[in-house]
Amino acid sequence: MTRAIDHHPVRLRRSVLCVPADNARALAKVRDLAADAVIFDLEDAVSPDRKAQARKALGQHLGANRPDGEVIIRVNASGSGFGREDLTAALAAKPDAILLPKVESPADIQAALDWLAENDAPEDLRLWAMIETPRGVINGPAIAETGRTVGGRLDCVVVGLNDLRKETGVPALSGRTYLIPWLMQILLAARGSGLDAIDAVFNDFRDAEGFEAECRQGHDMGYDGKMLIHPAQIDVANQCFGIDEAAIAEAHAIINAFALPENAGKGVINLKGRMVERLHLDQAVKLAAKAEIIEKRKAKS
Numbered sequence: 001m002t003r004a005i006d007h008h009p010v011r012l013r014r015s016v017l018c019v020p021a022d023n024a025r026a027l028a029k030v031r032d033l034a035a036d037a038v039i040f041d042l043e044d045a046v047s048p049d050r051k052a053q054a055r056k057a058l059g060q061h062l063g064a065n066r067p068d069g070e071v072i073i074r075v076n077a078s079g080s081g082f083g084r085e086d087l088t089a090a091l092a093a094k095p096d097a098i099l100l101p102k103v104e105s106p107a108d109i110q111a112a113l114d115w116l117a118e119n120d121a122p123e124d125l126r127l128w129a130m131i132e133t134p135r136g137v138i139n140g141p142a143i144a145e146t147g148r149t150v151g152g153r154l155d156c157v158v159v160g161l162n163d164l165r166k167e168t169g170v171p172a173l174s175g176r177t178y179l180i181p182w183l184m185q186i187l188l189a190a191r192g193s194g195l196d197a198i199d200a201v202f203n204d205f206r207d208a209e210g211f212e213a214e215c216r217q218g219h220d221m222g223y224d225g226k227m228l229i230h231p232a233q234i235d236v237a238n239q240c241f242g243i244d245e246a247a248i249a250e251a252h253a254i255i256n257a258f259a260l261p262e263n264a265g266k267g268v269i270n271l272k273g274r275m276v277e278r279l280h281l282d283q284a285v286k287l288a289a290k291a292e293i294i295e296k297r298k299a300k301s
């Protein structure tokens with residue numbers, strides 16, 4: 001695992017594909033897909049009468065197949081009546097992270113942390129949190145901060161706009177005009193506590209143009225990647241949230257310039273007529289680390 005300057009681990013999360021845990025045909029496809037991370041869903045993609053079946057299918061599937069990227073399991077919320085059984089099944093399936101839906105307060109994170117401690121969860125098991133209700137957005141900074149300071153397991157938040165639109169009445173307009181303030185609020189809360197942030201799903205998976213525009217928007221808002229619902233969305237997300245050649249070259253130019261003996265100890269330098277400070281060096285190191293992971297991933301596929 002590559003570590004960035006601020007010691008937050010750099011992980012590749014450009015494309016985070018969601019798969020209903022009870023869909024055998026979709027599960028069978030996952031290993032051959034180029035998603036950076038896969039969320040195996042026990043929550044809204046699985047109907048209440050199939051929850052038990054989905055837990056069992058997921059355990060069997062992950063027992064025999066592991067995708068290359070991060071494995072995340074989304075459980076049902078604690079108040080749903082399915083939460084405890086989902087957590088038990090998730091822990092047994094040994095994911096990299098458990099995704100908590102509809103997180104509304106620091107207490108939701110704390111309850112999950114307590115359960116994990118009581119059930120001897122491995123130290124490196126991470127928590128992800130979905131922010132997808134009005135209270136979740138309002139309490140975003142406190143949620144992110146509690147997750148970081150208590151137990152240190154939380155390292156990623158995911159925006160759920162379907163639920164947020166349902167709860168607020170904001171319609172699904174192209175461009176997401178009235179949702180942008182909340183998207184930026186969530187991004188700021190995540191960054192304020194050193195967490196990664198994943199943009200929401202785009203439902204119209206046959207609308208390639210609309211999807212690409214939304215990926216570019218999410219990237220420009222600062223998000224690390226996008227939650228996806230269909231394999232056709234993976235390549236575009238990897239490209240939009242990826243790093244182009246010019247940016248990699250620029251990062252290396254900054255790193256090399258600060259490594260020159262004449263620049264040792266300098267806080268600011270002149271790089272071909274442009275002011276470059278050590279904060280830009282930090283950014284360049286992080287970007288180069290991510291580019292290195294992307295190259296390794298390409299070499300493997």
Ligand SMILES: CC(C)(COP(=O)(O)OP(=O)(O)OC[C@H]1O[C@@H](n2cnc3c(N)ncnc32)[C@H](O)[C@@H]1OP(=O)(O)O)[C@@H](O)C(=O)NCCC(=O)NCCSC(=O)C[C@H](O)C(=O)O
Pocket residue numbers: 017018019020025026027029030041044045132159160161162163164200201228229230231
């Ligand atoms: C949306 C879908 C139900 C569409 O499925 P389908 O009708 O099967 O589409 P296609 O015929 O185009 O599929 C082509 C093949 O690809 C496989 N497939 C489809 N989706 C996936 C997937 N997600 N992962 C892996 N493989 C997939 C199909 O099986 C076809 O292959 P084959 O069967 O061999 O022909 C479906 O895409 C789907 O269920 N997507 C995921 C839905 C989901 O997980 N929803 C929960 C996440 S969204 C969310 O969380 C919202 C958030 O909470 C919020 O509030 O916003």
Ligand SMILES: [Mg+2]
Pocket residue numbers: 044101132160162163
């Ligand atoms: Mg949701």
